[in-house]
Amino acid sequence: MSRPPRARESVLDAFEATLIQSGERAATMDATARAAGVSKGGLLYHFASKEALEAGLIERLRALVDDDIALMAAAPEGAVSYFLRTSVMDDDPLDRAIIAVSRLAQGGSGAAGTALRDMRLRWQEALRPHAKDAAALDLVMLVSDGLYFNNALEGGVVSGAVPKGADLDRLIALVEAAARG
Amino acid sequence: MSRPPRARESVLDAFEATLIQSGERAATMDATARAAGVSKGGLLYHFASKEALEAGLIERLRALVDDDIALMAAAPEGAVSYFLRTSVMDDDPLDRAIIAVSRLAQGGSGAAGTALRDMRLRWQEALRPHAKDAAALDLVMLVSDGLYFNNALEGGVVSGAVPKGADLDRLIALVEAAARG
DNA sequence: GTCTATATACAGATAGAC
């Protein structure tokens, strides 16, 4: 599989950005085409239906999660610390894809919900060797879910819910201590 | 303010149920009217617009959170334990209202997002005296967010993400130990 | 490969009868 056409990628970028900034309701085919700088017909050449467009975004997410799990396994600071730190939205491609797919899931897309559950499960299995028991693993996963949940609600807007900087360091230290046992 | 008409409440029940079971996209005025057993015109007598319907659900959530915070403050097992235990979906009125309003927020409703942030802030302030420091409070809030997030994604469907029974007890003990200091 | 024009369906909302 050679690399996909540029136009196809920019359609996906536009769809993702609209989902994040304006929500699922606003992420129509028309709005996506406009944001990508193509016509509706042009978009439909690359993605023959709304479902195909969503599947394209889900596939992008899957590939980014592959990369991230490899990075996590090799992180010098430890897998748990890496995992929690990267659970705070940084506007990187993976974070953006997760939030966009979350919006699809809440909008009723079953495929998006399944993809998110798969993603979570893959992280959980990768982290299992780093937690002392099942409760510790639950703790790490749920704190991460909480961080992502607040990111997804805020959509990039600042609010007090997600700790940053030194506050985040202290939180991670607390979770690591509890998880290491 | 006397108690609202029964028909009004059953419209709100139907809207909530549709949001939970089928997502925001499916929770149309038409579907809500059908599920409530009234006509579209009948629904619009009670709620003159979609926005008014959403506001009705948000107001219901606010009232339920009032009650819950009072219960949490008086809980014999302690506020943190009560808070986490009730963060696992039990299909009670408060859980249902939270999940339904979460769906609205993801669908793009600014009012729903604001209501959820308000709710979270009120719980956070009620719990602050029960945590040893800011990181401990963050930990408790984020685990709760994580529990709710998974509930909201699952929509009542069973999956392995949310611990139950003895697993939940062990998780709560772990968080309490970390939060108490 | 990208465009315009159009078909079809359904959303939210109004008018007015009963």
Added chain:
DNA sequence: GTCTATCTGTATATAGAC
């Protein structure tokens, strides 16, 4: 207070020109 009928806007998708 609840109904039916209808208006208007907009979403997805198709057809076919360039």
